[in-house]
Amino acid sequence: MLDHEFMILLDAFRRLIRRNARTNTQKMIVKTHPADLAALFRSFTEVERETVFNLITDQTYKAQFLTELDRAILIEMLANLPPTNIAELFKEIALDDQADILEQLPEELGKKILSLMSRDDSEDLEELMTYNPDTAGGIMVPLPFKMYEEDTVQEAINALHEQQEAEMAFYIYVVDENEKLTGVISLRQLLMVAPETILRNVMITKLVSVYPETDQEEVARIISRYNFLALPVVDRENKLLGIVTVDDIIDVIREEATEDFLQMAGVGKDREILLKTPIQAVRMRFPWLFATFIGGLIISGIVVRFQYILDKFVILAAFMPIIAGMGGNVGSQSSTIVVRGLATGRVNVQQIFHVLFDQMKIGLILGVLYGVLLTLFSNILYHASENIVNIGAVIGFALCCELFIAASLGALVPMLLHRLNIDPAVATGPMVSTTLDITGILIYFSIATAILI
Amino acid sequence: MLDHEFMILLDAFRRLIRRNARTNTQKMIVKTHPADLAALFRSFTEVERETVFNLITDQTYKAQFLTELDRAILIEMLANLPPTNIAELFKEIALDDQADILEQLPEELGKKILSLMSRDDSEDLEELMTYNPDTAGGIMVPLPFKMYEEDTVQEAINALHEQQEAEMAFYIYVVDENEKLTGVISLRQLLMVAPETILRNVMITKLVSVYPETDQEEVARIISRYNFLALPVVDRENKLLGIVTVDDIIDVIREEATEDFLQMAGVGKDREILLKTPIQAVRMRFPWLFATFIGGLIISGIVVRFQYILDKFVILAAFMPIIAGMGGNVGSQSSTIVVRGLATGRVNVQQIFHVLFDQMKIGLILGVLYGVLLTLFSNILYHASENIVNIGAVIGFALCCELFIAASLGALVPMLLHRLNIDPAVATGPMVSTTLDITGILIYFSIATAILI
Numbered sequence: 001m002l003d004h005e006f007m008i009l010l011d012a013f014r015r016l017i018r019r020n021a022r023t024n025t026q027k028m029i030v031k032t033h034p035a036d037l038a039a040l041f042r043s044f045t046e047v048e049r050e051t052v053f054n055l056i057t058d059q060t061y062k063a064q065f066l067t068e069l070d071r072a073i074l075i076e077m078l079a080n081l082p083p084t085n086i087a088e089l090f091k092e093i094a095l096d097d098q099a100d101i102l103e104q105l106p107e108e109l110g111k112k113i114l115s116l117m118s119r120d121d122s123e124d125l126e127e128l129m130t131y132n133p134d135t136a137g138g139i140m141v142p143l144p145f146k147m148y149e150e151d152t153v154q155e156a157i158n159a160l161h162e163q164q165e166a167e168m169a170f171y172i173y174v175v176d177e178n179e180k181l182t183g184v185i186s187l188r189q190l191l192m193v194a195p196e197t198i199l200r201n202v203m204i205t206k207l208v209s210v211y212p213e214t215d216q217e218e219v220a221r222i223i224s225r226y227n228f229l230a231l232p233v234v235d236r237e238n239k240l241l242g243i244v245t246v247d248d249i250i251d252v253i254r255e256e257a258t259e260d261f262l263q264m265a266g267v268g269k270d271r272e273i274l275l276k277t278p279i280q281a282v283r284m285r286f287p288w289l290f291a292t293f294i295g296g297l298i299i300s301g302i303v304v305r306f307q308y309i310l311d312k313f314v315i316l317a318a319f320m321p322i323i324a325g326m327g328g329n330v331g332s333q334s335s336t337i338v339v340r341g342l343a344t345g346r347v348n349v350q351q352i353f354h355v356l357f358d359q360m361k362i363g364l365i366l367g368v369l370y371g372v373l374l375t376l377f378s379n380i381l382y383h384a385s386e387n388i389v390n391i392g393a394v395i396g397f398a399l400c401c402e403l404f405i406a407a408s409l410g411a412l413v414p415m416l417l418h419r420l421n422i423d424p425a426v427a428t429g430p431m432v433s434t435t436l437d438i439t440g441i442l443i444y445f446s447i448a449t450a451i452l453i
Numbered sequence: 454m455l456d457h458e459f460m461i462l463l464d465a466f467r468r469l470i471r472r473n474a475r476t477n478t479q480k481m482i483v484k485t486h487p488a489d490l491a492a493l494f495r496s497f498t499e500v501e502r503e504t505v506f507n508l509i510t511d512q513t514y515k516a517q518f519l520t521e522l523d524r525a526i527l528i529e530m531l532a533n534l535p536p537t538n539i540a541e542l543f544k545e546i547a548l549d550d551q552a553d554i555l556e557q558l559p560e561e562l563g564k565k566i567l568s569l570m571s572r573d574d575s576e577d578l579e580e581l582m583t584y585n586p587d588t589a590g591g592i593m594v595p596l597p598f599k600m601y602e603e604d605t606v607q608e609a610i611n612a613l614h615e616q617q618e619a620e621m622a623f624y625i626y627v628v629d630e631n632e633k634l635t636g637v638i639s640l641r642q643l644l645m646v647a648p649e650t651i652l653r654n655v656m657i658t659k660l661v662s663v664y665p666e667t668d669q670e671e672v673a674r675i676i677s678r679y680n681f682l683a684l685p686v687v688d689r690e691n692k693l694l695g696i697v698t699v700d701d702i703i704d705v706i707r708e709e710a711t712e713d714f715l716q717m718a719g720v721g722k723d724r725e726i727l728l729k730t731p732i733q734a735v736r737m738r739f740p741w742l743f744a745t746f747i748g749g750l751i752i753s754g755i756v757v758r759f760q761y762i763l764d765k766f767v768i769l770a771a772f773m774p775i776i777a778g779m780g781g782n783v784g785s786q787s788s789t790i791v792v793r794g795l796a797t798g799r800v801n802v803q804q805i806f807h808v809l810f811d812q813m814k815i816g817l818i819l820g821v822l823y824g825v826l827l828t829l830f831s832n833i834l835y836h837a838s839e840n841i842v843n844i845g846a847v848i849g850f851a852l853c854c855e856l857f858i859a860a861s862l863g864a865l866v867p868m869l870l871h872r873l874n875i876d877p878a879v880a881t882g883p884m885v886s887t888t889l890d891i892t893g894i895l896i897y898f899s900i901a902t903a904i905l906i
Contacts, residue, residue, distance in 0.1 A: 006801055006803070007801075007803055010803060033679065035678045035679055036678075039678075039798070042799065042801075042804075043801065043803055043804055157644050160641065160644055160645070161644075161645055170623050170640070170641070170682075187623070187640045187641060187644065188613065188623070188640060190644070191610050191613055191614075191640065191643070191644070192613070192614055223703070224700075224703045224704065224707065225488045225489075225492075226486065226488055227700040229623075229682065229699070246682070246699050246700075246703070247677075247680040247682075247699075249703070250676070250677045250699070250702070250703060250706065251677065253703060253706050253707060253710075254677065254706060254710075254797060257706075257707075257710035257714075258793050258797060260714075261710075261713075261714070261789055261792075261793045262789060262790065262793065264789070265785050265786050265788075265789035265790070266782060266785075266786060267786045267789065267790060273790055274790065274794050274799055274800065274808065274811075278811055278814040278815045278818060279818070281811070281815050282815055282818045282819055282822075285783075285786050285815070285819065286819070286822070288782070288786075289779060289782055289783065289786075289819065289823065292775075292778050292779050292782050293775070293779060293823060293826065293827075295775075295778065296772075296774060296775025296776075296778050296779060297775065297830055297834065299771075299774040299775065299778075300771035300772055300774070300775060300831075300834070300835075301771075301834070303770055303771035303774070304768070304771050304835065307767055307770075307771075310767065310770055311767065314760055314763065314764065315757070317756055317760075317763055317770045317773070318752075318753040318754075318756035318757050318760075319749075319753055320770070320773060320774060321749055321752040321753070321756070321773060321774075321777055321890055321894060322745075322746070322748075322749025322750065322752065322753060323749075324774055324777065324778070325745050325748065325749050325752075325777070325781075325886070325887070325890050326742060326745050326746060326749060328778075328781065328886070329719060329741070329742055329745050329883060329886065330738075330742065332718050332719075332882070333718050333719060333720045333738050333741075333742075335718075336714055336715060336717070336718035336720065337715065337718070337720060337726055337727065339714075340711050340714045340715065341727050344707060344711060345492070346495065346727055347727065348459055348460075348495075348496065350459070350460055350463060350496055351495075351496060355727065358727075358731055358734070361731040362731045362734050362735055362738070365731060365732070365735045366735055366738065366739070366742065369735075369739070370742065370746060373746065374746075377750055378753075381750065381753070381754070382753075382757065429785070430782060433778070433781070433782065434778070437774055437778050441774060
């Protein structure tokens with residue numbers, strides 16, 4: 001749906017709601033894909049959301065729509081629904097999506113819904129909910145369609161007929177009599193061979209699988225590297241637990257990238273930050289700013305400590321901002337390159353020193369180039385030569401040192417965090433910029449003092 | 454492949470190369486997935502790359518390996534190969550990958566390769582190369598597997614048998630006698646119905662398609678929103694030109710996110726920046742830093758212009774960095790949220806004013822909070838009260854104004870760029886931070902002058 005199509009649809013819905021045209025709104029809903037309707041809900045007011053939600057009559061549509069909604073809106077919609085209705089809706093929703101939704105709801109409501117489900121269903125669901133949502137177990141479709149080694153191709157095809165529900169069945173996983181995963185066969189291959197063929201004789205036995213506790217980023221990396229459509233999840237005994245499908249992996253890749261973006265800017269990692277109220281958003285942004293605030297106070301202390309040199313060479317104050325600003329930019333260039341490299345697997349543990357060394361070289365080259373430029377410009381603009389020493393050269397030299405440190409530190413910090421098993425995106429942005437602000441001013445005044453006094 | 458598996462494999466290869474164990478290296482290559490070998494090449498030296506590359510004997514393996522390589526390494530590898538060998542290898546490579554590779558090569562070499570191919574092949578290839586690489590046409594697999602409306606299910610299955618090559622055939626596209634796309638049927642559905650069924654009677658006719666000039670980001674959004682495995686590409690007459698498959702879309706999502714990361718940090722948009730030499734990297738990073746440099750010179754001019762007030766209230770210099778630093782952080786928070794929101798479709802044209810208004814509110818709240826904090830701290834730390842006016846309060850007020858402007862500008866700039874059809878990621882980072890450095894200092898001294906003098 002393009003921007004303008006979205007606008008047209010939004011306008012159409014709003015007009016119908018305003019006119020209270022219930023039947024036409026319902027017709028409109030049926031014509032709109034559940035995923036598109038979920039996107040429209042982001043722009044709807046609370047009243048509009050409730051009106052449209054109550055007009056969705058088809059349970060299958062409603063169920064699919066719910067799985068597409070943003071969490072914040074989902075909770076808002078379900079909060080107004082009696083638990084019996086939610087339990088009813090859950091019958092139409094895939095087990096992994098049920099678990100996702102349940103994890104968002106208040107615990108009380110969750111328990112009530114579970115108690116309203118059949119015992120088998122609620123047990124399956126509770127088992128699935130024991131997995132961390134960011135792991136293969138948390139995103140897998142449990143109990144996938146499977147066949148036994150001794151089954152024939154025809155039996156597999158017959159079984160597929162009965163499994164209308166099987167999500168994204170394009171591979172058939174084959175297990176032995178102990179339920180251990182031994183092979184896989186694609187639907188396409190199934191079509192290619194004689195119906196009486198035994199699966200064991202045609203299945204591919206060289207297959208990649210993951211454990212339920214494997215991090216979802218790792219799963220995404222495997223699926224995207226080998227161009228898989230699905231990846232089986234097995235336990236330590238190689239028993240098939242579920243499959244992760246490519247459509248879920250697309251969401252993972254999107255979401256992880258968004259989280260990294262937000263974290264690097266120091267605004268938490270909630271993808272739905274745009275749906276928060278300003279007060280909630282302030283709460284998410286305040287902590288990282290506080291680090292910068294403390295950094296700023298430390299800098300003010302440094303400046304006060306060096307006040308005597310500022311009094312003597314007032315021009316120095318004029319170049320404080322360029323030192324800090326350029327240092328911050330070079331640092332964020334280097335840290336962004338490294339953070340993204342680590343996230344996409346382009347930077348490996350083995351390459352750490354190589355990458356760091358390269359960034360140091362780059363910092364040095366940029367430092368020399370801009371150091372010379374600053375020396376030139378400060379002399380041209382302010383004739384910054386006093387006594388026998390050229391102040392411009394002092395400032396230029398300080399910039400050179402700062403850029404070298406900025407590139408080195410910008411590369412080093414995320415690598416250290418990665419080494420300590422902390423997500424390097426978490427704090428790199430504000431941490432690097434605040435550290436560089438402090439070191440920049442410190443270097444600046446130290447060099448000025450050493451040379452000028 | 455996990456980090457430690459990667460390390461083990463890398464060590465093993467290196468040991469074999471050092472010992473010049475050709476046969477064992479070849480065995481090792483066969484056991485390694487082409488995608489993994491391509492990843493190893495990032496860590497290899499030039500000599501190691503050439504050694505291993507020359508030991509790949511299987512043409513199909515070599516072809517797949519080439520499509521997985523990073524561009525910079527690919528060009529390095531092909532540069533040493535006679536054009537006849539490349540033309541030979543191309544026979545094993547899918548048409549869309551051939552086009553990708555050819556676009557990377559020097560024009561002379563590309564022409565030579567084309568002249569060595571059969572006329573049919575080179576014509577298909579040249580036609581494909583007319584599409585912009587960042588569009589549906591640029592990433593599609595041309596000439597997909599298709600059937601006619603009047604064909605039966607059995608005929609489709611028979612045709613599939615012969616099409617061993619058909620990439621990722623899980624949907625069968627159905628066209629009418631004029632080659633216009635009219636329906637689609639999945640392999641799974643094909644298995645479910647009687648062999649003599651006419652395709653027209655079972656195919657799904659409600660389908661989504663895109664034009665070859667549709668931007669690849671738009672294609673990615675459609676595939677991820679509707680959970681498709683493939684999307685047909687048609688011309689204006691609805692004739693089927695090709696399909697875009699989900700595995701290519703995963704790459705697109707990854708790459709676009711990486712480009713946005715790099716662009717926001719002002720380091721160009723080349724994903725392979727880590728493979729560049731320091732000199733090349735400096736060339737990519739220099740221009741955006743130059744903007745900051747000019748901004749810094751402008752700031753120095755502002756400071757010089759306000760020097761008389763600095764002379765009078767020296768404490769003001771100590772708080773310049775905190776104003777600029779916090780302004781920069783708040784601005785980058787807001788701009789990151791908006792840039793990412795625009796990229797993922799969470800921010801629509803329609804919501805622009807809503808989002809902007811929210812960010813202004815957030816900026817105001819943060820401004821008041823940190824303004825009060827700074828007033829307090831500056832008074833506690835420096836007893837910053839002179840004459841009748843409290844300098845701390847002046848500084849706090851300036852911070853408040855700066856944070857309000859930072860949040861507003863941080864949100865406004867990417868939205869304006871989006872409106873002007875410029876990728877909002879391009880320049881937001883350095884542009885916003887430099888602008889905020891300038892406005893911050895300007896506001897700071899203006900307020901100080903207005904109140905204190």
